[in-house]
Amino acid sequence: MFILKLYVCKVSKKEKILLAALKILTEKGIHNTPMSAIAKVAGTGMGTIYNYFSNKDLLINNIYVFIKDRERSVFLDFDLGAPIKTQFENYLTSIIEFFIENPAYFNFMEQLQASPIITQESREEGEKSVAPVLQLLVKGKQERIIKDIELDEILMFVGGAILSYVRWYFNREEVESASLKNQIQMVWDAIKA
Numbered sequence: 001m002f003i004l005k006l007y008v009c010k011v012s013k014k015e016k017i018l019l020a021a022l023k024i025l026t027e028k029g030i031h032n033t034p035m036s037a038i039a040k041v042a043g044t045g046m047g048t049i050y051n052y053f054s055n056k057d058l059l060i061n062n063i064y065v066f067i068k069d070r071e072r073s074v075f076l077d078f079d080l081g082a083p084i085k086t087q088f089e090n091y092l093t094s095i096i097e098f099f100i101e102n103p104a105y106f107n108f109m110e111q112l113q114a115s116p117i118i119t120q121e122s123r124e125e126g127e128k129s130v131a132p133v134l135q136l137l138v139k140g141k142q143e144r145i146i147k148d149i150e151l152d153e154i155l156m157f158v159g160g161a162i163l164s165y166v167r168w169y170f171n172r173e174e175v176e177s178a179s180l181k182n183q184i185q186m187v188w189d190a191i192k193a
Contacts, residue, residue, distance in 0.1 A: 013044065013048060013052070014052045015066075016042055016043075016044070017038070017042045017044065017048070017049055017052060017053070017059070018059075018062060018063055018066050019042075020038060020041040020042035020043075021033075021038045021041075021042070021059055021060075021063060022063050022066075022067075022104050022105075022108055023041060023104060024037055024038055024041045025038075025060070025063070025108060025111075026104045026107040026108050026111070029111070030060065030111055030112070030115070030117070035049060035050075035056055035059075038059070057117050060112070060117050060118070061117070061118060061119055061121075061122040063108060064108075064109075064112060064118050064122050064126060065122050065125050065126060067105045067108060067109060068125065068126035068128070068129040069129070070098075070102070070105065071095070071098065071129040071130075072128070072129045073098075074091070074094040074095050074098050075091070075094075075132040078090060078091070078132065084136060084139060084140045084143065084145050084146070085145070085188060085192070087136050088136060088140070088188060088191075089184050089188065091132075091133055091136070092158070092161075092162070092183075092184045092187060093180065093184060095162055096162055096165055096166060096169075096180060099162070099166045100166060100169060100170075103170065106166055106170075110163065110167070113163075130155065133155070133158075134151060134155070137151055137154055137155075138151070144193050145192060145193055146191050146192060146193055147191055147192065147193050148193070149191075154191055157187075157190065157191070158187060158191070161183065161186075161187045165180070165183050
């Protein structure tokens with residue numbers, strides 16, 4: 001006799017508020033969305049929101065860290081024994097697909113790209129999501145597979161390529177399947193030694 005157990009995964013109130021805020025902030029814009037609108041979309045009262053987030057900037061920083069934490073999932077299945085080029089290609093493919101599958105994450109991050117709202121503490125927490133890429137680039141530089149350029153510059157270039165491709169993807173009605181592969185090859189060609 002088999003017994004089937006069902007487990008219901010409940011979203012916490014805090015996560016419900018974060019997801020509702022993410023939705024409305026990307027639709028209306030960061031500066032055009034009052035906390036009352038977020039409470040309405042979250043189906044909760046203002047007091048509940050303020051129990052978790054004392055102000056809108058804190059809420060925005062929490063969403064930023066929430067998304068960066070989700071980005072870490074991109075690296076979970078990486079084969080660290082694979083050649084550097086393969087790992088890099090897998091990273092680019094995975095992070096681009098992550099943002100394509102989560103357009104609200106992309107829209108939110110794009111709005112906040114250079115925003116002073118994101119605190120240094122949140123940025124430092126967010127940098128943990130790219131730590132595996134940094135390690136890969138350092139290893140590639142040490143093995144003279146990747147150009148000997150400052151890591152910040154390489155990351156800026158790669159990040160710009162990701163941003164440009166995803167933005168382009170969302171503005172197209174149809175995308176050829178080879179386009180992502182072509183973009184990844186061009187980025188690799190630009191950073192390889």
